[in-house]
Each structure stands twice: as C-alpha cells, then as structure tokens.
Amino acid sequence: MPTFVERLAARWHAAHSLLCVGLDPDPTRLPAALRGRDDAIFAFCRAIVDATADLVCAFKPQIAYFSAYRAEDQLEALIAHIRRQYPGILVILDAKRGDIGATAEQYAREAFERYTADAVTLSPYMGEDSLAPFLADAQHGAFLLCRTSNAGGDALQMLDVGGERLYERIARLALRWNRNGQLGLVVGATYPAELARVRALVGEMPLLVPGIGAQGGDVAATLSAGQTADGTGLVINSSRAILYAGQGEDFAAQARAAAVRLRDEINRLRRQPPLG
Amino acid sequence: MPTFVERLAARWHAAHSLLCVGLDPDPTRLPAALRGRDDAIFAFCRAIVDATADLVCAFKPQIAYFSAYRAEDQLEALIAHIRRQYPGILVILDAKRGDIGATAEQYAREAFERYTADAVTLSPYMGEDSLAPFLADAQHGAFLLCRTSNAGGDALQMLDVGGERLYERIARLALRWNRNGQLGLVVGATYPAELARVRALVGEMPLLVPGIGAQGGDVAATLSAGQTADGTGLVINSSRAILYAGQGEDFAAQARAAAVRLRDEINRLRRQPPLG
Numbered sequence: 304m305p306t307f308v309e310r311l312a313a314r315w316h317a318a319h320s321l322l323c324v325g326l327d328p329d330p331t332r333l334p335a336a337l338r339g340r341d342d343a344i345f346a347f348c349r350a351i352v353d354a355t356a357d358l359v360c361a362f363k364p365q366i367a368y369f370s371a372y373r374a375e376d377q378l379e380a381l382i383a384h385i386r387r388q389y390p391g392i393l394v395i396l397d398a399k400r401g402d403i404g405a406t407a408e409q410y411a412r413e414a415f416e417r418y419t420a421d422a423v424t425l426s427p428y429m430g431e432d433s434l435a436p437f438l439a440d441a442q443h444g445a446f447l448l449c450r451t452s453n454a455g456g457d458a459l460q461m462l463d464v465g466g467e468r469l470y471e472r473i474a475r476l477a478l479r480w481n482r483n484g485q486l487g488l489v490v491g492a493t494y495p496a497e498l499a500r501v502r503a504l505v506g507e508m509p510l511l512v513p514g515i516g517a518q519g520g521d522v523a524a525t526l527s528a529g530q531t532a533d534g535t536g537l538v539i540n541s542s543r544a545i546l547y548a549g550q551g552e553d554f555a556a557q558a559r560a561a562a563v564r565l566r567d568e569i570n571r572l573r574r575q576p577p578l579g
Numbered sequence: 580m581p582t583f584v585e586r587l588a589a590r591w592h593a594a595h596s597l598l599c600v601g602l603d604p605d606p607t608r609l610p611a612a613l614r615g616r617d618d619a620i621f622a623f624c625r626a627i628v629d630a631t632a633d634l635v636c637a638f639k640p641q642i643a644y645f646s647a648y649r650a651e652d653q654l655e656a657l658i659a660h661i662r663r664q665y666p667g668i669l670v671i672l673d674a675k676r677g678d679i680g681a682t683a684e685q686y687a688r689e690a691f692e693r694y695t696a697d698a699v700t701l702s703p704y705m706g707e708d709s710l711a712p713f714l715a716d717a718q719h720g721a722f723l724l725c726r727t728s729n730a731g732g733d734a735l736q737m738l739d740v741g742g743e744r745l746y747e748r749i750a751r752l753a754l755r756w757n758r759n760g761q762l763g764l765v766v767g768a769t770y771p772a773e774l775a776r777v778r779a780l781v782g783e784m785p786l787l788v789p790g791i792g793a794q795g796g797d798v799a800a801t802l803s804a805g806q807t808a809d810g811t812g813l814v815i816n817s818s819r820a821i822l823y824a825g826q827g828e829d830f831a832a833q834a835r836a837a838a839v840r841l842r843d844e845i846n847r848l849r850r851q852p853p854l855g
Contacts, residue, residue, distance in 0.1 A: 327682070367678065367685035371693065375651060401702055402643065402675055403729045406603070409643035417647065426677055426702045428724055430731025448704055453679040455706025458752060462740040469738070469745070476734060518679075 307393075307422055307444030308484045311509055314360045314391050315535045321573070322566045323395070324355050325513070325542030326364040326381070330372060332547050334554045344369065345377035349384055351546060354555040355562045356385075361393040361421075361538055363511075382418050393421045395511065395538070399448065401426035401433050411436040415443055422446060424489060424511070427473050431480050444485045444509075449473045449501060452491025452514030470497060474504040487511055490529070492520025492539070499528035507531050509538060515565070516544030522565070526572045534574030541565055583669075583698055583720030584760045587785055590636045590667050591811045597849070598842045599671070600631050601789070601818030602640040602657070606648060608823050610830045620645065621653035625660055627822060630831040631838040632661075637669040637697075637814055639787075658694050669697045671787065671814070675724065677702035677709050687712040691719055698722060700765060700787070703749050707756050720761045720785075725749045725777060728767025728790030746773060750780040763787055766805070768796025768815070775804035783807050785814060791841070792820030798841070802848045810850030817841055 305313070315321060328344045337343045352362060362385060369378040382394055396418055400410040414423040414437070422444035425434060437445045450460055450470040460470040467475075470490075477486050487509035490498045501510065510529055514520035522539075529537050545565070549557025581589070591597060604620045613619045628638060638661060645654040658670055672694055676686040690699040690713070698720035699713060713721045726736050726746040736746040743751075746766075753762050764781065766774045768790035777786065786805055790796035798815075805813050821841070825833025 329681075365678075365682055365685075367676075367682050367689065370646075370651070371685040371688040373651070373693065375646070375649070399677055399702070400643075400675070401677075401724075402641075403727070405605075406641055406643050409641075409647040412647040413643065417649065426675070426704050428702050428704045428732075428735055429727050429729060430734040430736075432729050432731035448677075451679070451705050453705060453708050455708035456704075458706040459704055459745070459749075460706075462738075462745070462748065464738040464740055464745070469735070469740070472738065473735075 304442050306441045306484050308509060310421065311360065311393055311444070311538070312535065314393055317391060318357065318360055319570065320358055320360050320566050321535065321537045321539050321569050322359050322562060323361040323363050323511070323538045323540040324351065324359050324545055324562060325397070325540045326351065326362055327368050327542045327546065329368065334550055334552070336552055342377060344372065344374045345380050348381045350555040351558050352381070352385055354559040355545070356389045356392060358559070358562045358566045359392060361395050363395040363397050363540055365397040365542070379418060382420065386419060394419070395422045395424065395446065396420035397424045399424050399426050401429050403429065404432050404436060407433050408436040411439070415440070424448065427476070434480060438483065438485050441483045441485060444487060446487040446489050446511040447473060447477050449477070449488040450490045450494055450497045452493045452518050452520065471500060471504060474501045477508065478505055481508065489513065492525045493518055495521065495524035495528040498525065502529050502536070507536060509536060511538045511540065513540045515539055516541045522568050523572050526569065530573050532574070539569060580718050582717045582760050584785060586697065587636065587669055587720070587814070588811065590669055593667060594633065594636055595846065596634055596636050596842050597811065597813045597815050597845050598635050598838060599637040599639050599787070599814045599816040600627065600635050600821055600838060601673070601816045602627065602638055603644050603818045603822065605644065610826055610828065612828055618653060620648065620650045621656050624657050626831040627834050628657070628661055630835040631821070632665045632668060634835070634838045634842045635668060637671050639671040639673050639816055641673040641818070655694060658696065662695060670695070671698045671700065671722065672696035673700045675700050675702050677705050679705065680708050680712060683709050684712040687715070691716070698763070700724065703752070710756060714759065714761050717759045717761060720763060722763040722765050722787040723749060723753055725753070725764040726766045726770055726773045728769045728794050728796065747776060747780060750777045753784065754781055757784065765789065768801045769794055771797065771800035771804040774801065778805050778812070783812060785812060787814045787816065789816045791815055792817045798844050799848050802845065806849050808850070815845060
C-alpha cells in the first residue's frame with residue numbers, strides 16, 4: 304500500500320498539476336440557481352469538482368463551511384463522489400484539529416473513517432502525541448500548521464525560540480516526527496521568504512500552500528521559494544478565486560477557466576517535471 | 580447583557596461549585612443498557628447531565644466524540660436539553676478550533692448559532708485575527724490553549740521565547756487580546772507549577788483546568804496554584820472519572836457520587852467564597 308506522500312507524488316505527475324481547489328462553500332456566495340435547494344452546498348461543490356477534476360492534484364474541503372450549516376451529510380456525499388469518479392485525486396480535509404491522544408483518536412476516526420479523507424490539516428500546538436492517532440495508518444497524511452497565511456500568525460510563529468523562529472522549529476520538529484513519510488506542512492503563499500526557509504529545512508516534504516489569489520499570494524514567488532528540484536513538492540491551494548470566478552449559470556465553466564489559468568501559470572513557472 | 584465571564588462568576592457562586600463535567604461519550608464505554616440504541620450517545624450524556632447538574636458550574640461537551648459517529652444531532656439535542664432544564668449552567672464546546680478569519684466565522688457560527696454554546700476552546704497558533712469572530716458578541720467566551728495536560732505539549736509550550744516560556748507568552752497575549760473580558764485559558768492540572776505561573780500573570784482571568792482524575796492531576800495542587808483571592812477563577816474539568824464511575828444500571832448514580840466527591844474535595848480545599 305503506497306503512503307500518502309507517494310500517492311500525492313503520483314498524482315502530481317499523472318495530472319501534471321500542483322493545483323489544489325479548496326472547497327469553501329459560502330452560502331451567501333452560491334450561484335442564484337442553486338440557492339434554496341436543500342442540497343445546495345453539495346450541488347455547488349460537485350459542479351466545481353466535476354469542472355476542475357482533471358486540473359488538480361487534490362481537493363481540500365474546509366469542514367467549517369459544512370458544519371456551520373448542518374451539512375455534514377453533504378460533505379460525506381461530496382467526498383464519496385470524488386472517490387467514485389476521480390480515484391487518483393487526493394482529498395485533504397482542512398480541519399486544523401489538535402487534541403490529546405484519546406480525543407485525537409476520535410478526530411482521526413472522523414477524518415479517515417467517516418469522511419474517508421486521505422489527509423488532514425492539524426495544529427502542532429499540543430505536540431507529537433496529539434498527532435499520533437492521525438499517523439496510525441501509512442496511507443494517511445497530515446499537514447501541520449507551520450507559517451500560516453494570515454497577518455495574526457506573526458504573534459506566535461515569528462517568535463525567536465533560541466536562534467530560530469517558532470515556524471522554523473515546527474519545520475524541524477516535523478522532520479523528526481515524520482517517521483513514515485506521512486507529514487507535510489502548511490506554509491502560506493503570503494510569506495515567500497519563510498516558504499523558502501521551510502523548503503531549505505525539510506527537503507522534499509510536501510508543503511500545502513494557501514493564500515494564492517484572494518489573500519494576495521504570488522504564484523511566481525511561491526514556486527521560486529517552494530518547489531523541489533523536480534518541480535513538485537507543493538500543493539498550491541486556491542479557494543475563493545476559483546469557486547466564485549463566476550456567479551451566473553456558467554459558474555462551473557468560469558471556475559474551470561480560472562483553474563486552467565492558475566494551473567498553467569504554475570506549470571509555466573515551475574521546473575519542468577519528467578513527462579509521465 | 581452580562582458577559583460570559585460575568586455569567587461564569589455568577590454560576591460559581593450560585594452553585595457553590597468550580598466543577599465542570601466533561602461530556603466525552605466513548606461508545607465503547609457506554610453502559611450495556613444503552614448500547615445499540617440509536618440515541619445512545621444522547622441518552623448517556625443526558626443521564627449524566629441530569630445526575631450532576633446541581634453540582635457543576637459548566638458542562639464541556641467534546642465535539643470529537645459526536646462528530647466521529649455522525650451524532651451532531653445528538654449534540655444539538657443535548658445542549659438544548661441543558662438550556663431548557665438548567666439555564667444557569669455554562670456550556671463550553673471543546674472544539675479547539677483555529678483558522679483564518681473567514682473560516683473562523685464559520686466555526687463561530689457552528690459553536691454559537693448551531694450548538695448555542697456559551698464558550699469554545701481555541702488554539703492560539705494562528706493569532707488574534709483567528710480569534711476575533713468568536714469574540715464578536717460579549718456574551719460568548721473562549722478559552723485559549725496555553726499549557727495543555729499532555730506530555731507532548733512540552734515541545735512547543737515550554738520553548739524559551741526570550742526570557743519566558745511560550746505558554747507564558749500566550750498568557751500575556753491573552754491579557755492583551757482580552758478587550759471585553761471574554762477570554763480564559765486552558766491550563767492542565769498535570770502541571771501545577773505552570774498553573775501558578777499563569778495565575779500570577781493573568782490576574783482574575785478564568786482558567787479551564789483539564790487533567791484531574793484519569794490524567795493524574797491533583798486537586799489540592801490545582802487549587803493552591805490556580806484559585807483567585809475569592810476562591811474561584813477555575814473551571815475544573817473531570818470527564819472519564821465521572822462518566823465511567825459505574826458501568827452498570829446505576830451508572831448515573833455512580834457518576835453523581837463521583838461528582839459529589841470531587842466537588843466537595845474542591846470546596847474543602849479552596850478559600851471560602853462569600854455565601855451566595
């Protein structure tokens with residue numbers, strides 16, 4: 304059974320794409336044609352998935368947009384749809400969990416058994432024992448928050464912890480905790496200098512990069528700072544700029560067009576990967 | 580409208596109790612009489628609530644134990660039951676959320692609109708802007724992870740960040756971020772020296788203290804380290820030692836007996852509060 308990181312690498316090459324579409328379905332921004340439907344969240348996300356699946360290495364549903372609206376069943380249906388229709392695509396459940404072991408076991412069950420995600424985002428604040436239940440099975444992965452894309456992240460992440468910043472310490476700890484090649488890190492596109500520093504620290508470890516598009520991150524700077532020697536190593540997420548590219552009946556086509564542009568921009572700027 | 584902290588103080592005095600019962604319903608540990616029922620999680624927790632309500636200042640449902648089993652509806656029903664039957668009791672949703680602002684708004688909606696919680700536990704790793712949506716309404720509160728009860732917490736929380744530990748910096752940041760008296764901190768009973776240090780830093784701020792009982796925290800040391808001048812300031816949580824005090828048909832009575840013992844032990848050891 305290949306590990307999560309091996310499956311991600313296979314998808315990077317097979318799809319020739321580092322693009323991840325974030326599924327953050329804000330009910331106030333859904334196309335008018337879908338509003339009022341009981342399954343509007345699912346229908347919207349499924350249309351986005353079907354319009355962009357061949358363009359992406361991963362989909363990243365953000366669980367808060369489902370749980371705020373009692374739509375867990377729609378999230379289950381959405382991931383089941385991805386599994387059934389697009390078996391090579393990785394599903395990263397963006398949940399930023401973090402708790403002591405006995406509770407983390409329940410969160411791992413939620414992510415991997417209930418939602419059948421391939422990987423989950425986690426907070427590192429409670430340390431290694433809080434991560435262990437998510438790493439019990441090598442086919443699953445976890446991305447630890449390292450340098451987040453928001454301005455407020457500075458208060459902790461940029462603290463000097465004895466000659467290095469806290470986000471650098473997290474990167475080094477992730478290397479140590481990464482016994483089976485299952486870990487990645489979250490590093491925002493809004494801080495390319497720190498992205499370069501993390502890449503220098505962690506070798507080939509996958510980096511999940513939010514902050515492109517609506518948050519202002521730059522594609523060229525992200526690639527220059529974060530790609531590996533073979534032009535991969537990055538899961539570059541875009542949510543709002545793709546989901547809400549259009550508001551009319553052609554929203555899915557508009558989303559696809561935005562995703563094509565971003566995938567192509569990424570591919571133009573990255574080192575040429577081996578064809579494959 | 581009183582703030583969250585004012586309502587908590589009122590309940591400490593009215594119930595003459597610092598005890599919080601954590602609702603972590605592990606399906607493998609439910610009484611035999613309830614197993615197999617569709618609403619077993621709700622029925623178990625409701626029985627615990629009804630048996631202990633007069634003994635507690637707060638209930639703390641741990642959301643992972645519900646979401647791992649598609650039991651969000653049972654969590655809604657449970658909190659609705661507490662609201663209806665025991666209106667003075669605070670409900671702290673233990674969810675340890677933490678995300679950028681737009682997503683944090685959805686998590687705040689989940690906690691306060693869907694579940695009607697009074698307060699929520701949050702991770703501080705992403706900084707002040709990740710907390711803001713939870714503090715939009717003064718009647719709601721948030722407890723930030725500071726010094727957690729698990730061993731792995733050392734890796735980050737005990738880092739020296741320029742003459743103080745990271746958990747001390749979190750305590751000082753919480754003071755600064757606490758514009759409307761809505762914040763508290765999570766400090767594990769397993770580290771009484773750090774609990775004393777946090778108390779010295781934050782004045783009267785409420786501290787949510789897990790780790791009593793199954794995790795080995797000591798009641799006397801907790802009170803000595805953490806109580807305020809008037810013998811309050813603490814929300815002392817016990818989950819497993821109360822929930823699973825008995826496994827038979829009398830599980831609720833056993834839970835009540837365990838809760839009485841712990842409440843009384845706390846009250847014997849704390850400074851005498853003014854009679855309510």
